[in-house]
Amino acid sequence: MKVKRCTRIIIAAFLLFLILTFFLDKPDLLAVSLSLWVLIIWRYIIFFKRLKLVVKSVDVKRIIDKSLVRQGMICMVTTKISLTIEEGMTAIYSEMVPVGVQIEDGTNQTDPLFSGAHKLTLTYSISPISHGSITFPGGSVTVQDPFFETTIRLSTSSYNGPVLLVQPAPFFEKKRSDRQSQGVETNTIQVQRGSTIKTYRKYFQDDDSRLIDWKLSAKRDTLYVREFTSLESNPPLLIIDLPDVDQDYDEKHFSKLVMAISAQIENVAREGTILSLLIISGPNIITFLSHEYYPGSWMTVIREQFHPRIRLHHLYRTKQRIELRKIVKDFQNLNKNRVNNSIIRYYSLLNSVFKNHLLDNGKNRFSSQISRIFLSVRPGFITLYSLCDGDVSHIKEIAHQARFDKIQFVIQTTQKISSHKLCAQYSALRKETIEEIP
Known part of the structure; x- marks a missing residue:
């Protein structure tokens, strides 16, 4: 129940006259205040009776x-x-x-x-x-x-x-629009299925009658259809990079990031497709959902995990393999006659460590985890949402592996695209598609 403006004015007048009655000691004002209170009760009774009549007539x-x-x-x-x-x-x-x-x-x-x-x-x-x-x-x-x-x-x-x-909609389906059949344009959905029978289920309306298993239907006295294993698909991979809780970040940009991710998930849910979701904070993997179909699971994970996190590990101390090769090459070209023995021993030690690391094809832990995720999901498209504040070494690593696996990689960020072209820290991302969130 809400009181409208007229009622609020009457209540204010009632309280005013009631206060003046005690201060000025005038009984006439008390009668006026009581009459206003009776007016409010009378209007409420009338409203309640008319409300019952309206509801009964619906x-x-x-x-x-x-x-x-x-x-x-x-x-x-x-x-x-x-x-x-x-x-x-x-x-x-x-x-x-x-x-x-x-x-x-x-x-x-x-x-x-x-x-x-x-x-x-x-x-x-x-x-x-x-x-x-x-x-x-x-x-x-x-x-x-x-x-x-x-x-x-x-x-x-x-x-x-x-x-x-x-x-429930099939997991793997594609829509063919404006297909002509005997001169009539149709708009049908064809399920991409394999040759192995996965299970049997009861027949529903609009099911293909060619999938009916007549032997099982005769035995059960109910129509049953065959469900086949689906062909392998390449669902998109959505990566969310959460900001560091110990680092200052723009809350407006973070709100834009939340709205953009919510809109993207809503579009995927409307299309009824599968989505793989990876939530990270720098090189720290928070959670991972592989080939998830139900939108409720995506939204539950985002509600629980979508907030700034503590970054226990960082990659800015870890050198890239291209930098290690450059150090090894510089040592090989070093003129040993112009430096003392202590510097030679120092560079020799670095050379042996970096060279063994390159020969062993060594990777940091985050790179190995991303490589295993790409191998298990096999995404056809990767979208990364990030504020791109501070260290972006982990984004470079993801972009490098996506480029190596020939996966289309798009970065959605709240910063202006011009800043990526000017700042040296984004030089490794210039070949990737960087889109600004409006």
């Missing part, structure tokens, strides 16, 4: 064009509302959106309705993100007059429903 009939849809497909919802608004009141009816569903087009809310009988129709389209049985929870009515305003949730059995059954 009749909702909701129709969906499909009772069974695939995950991520479009379903049209038509809601017919009839209600009567009492004199001196206005109302707004809103449809409550089920959990795991997003509105694609249309509106689920009426314009303000004034006194009188109304019959309205709301039409909007939804796209289910999660699979399973989805029940429409009903709606809500916001009623107000010049003194009070309240919202009533209509979630009983007479207002909720129907039930929408959402089937």
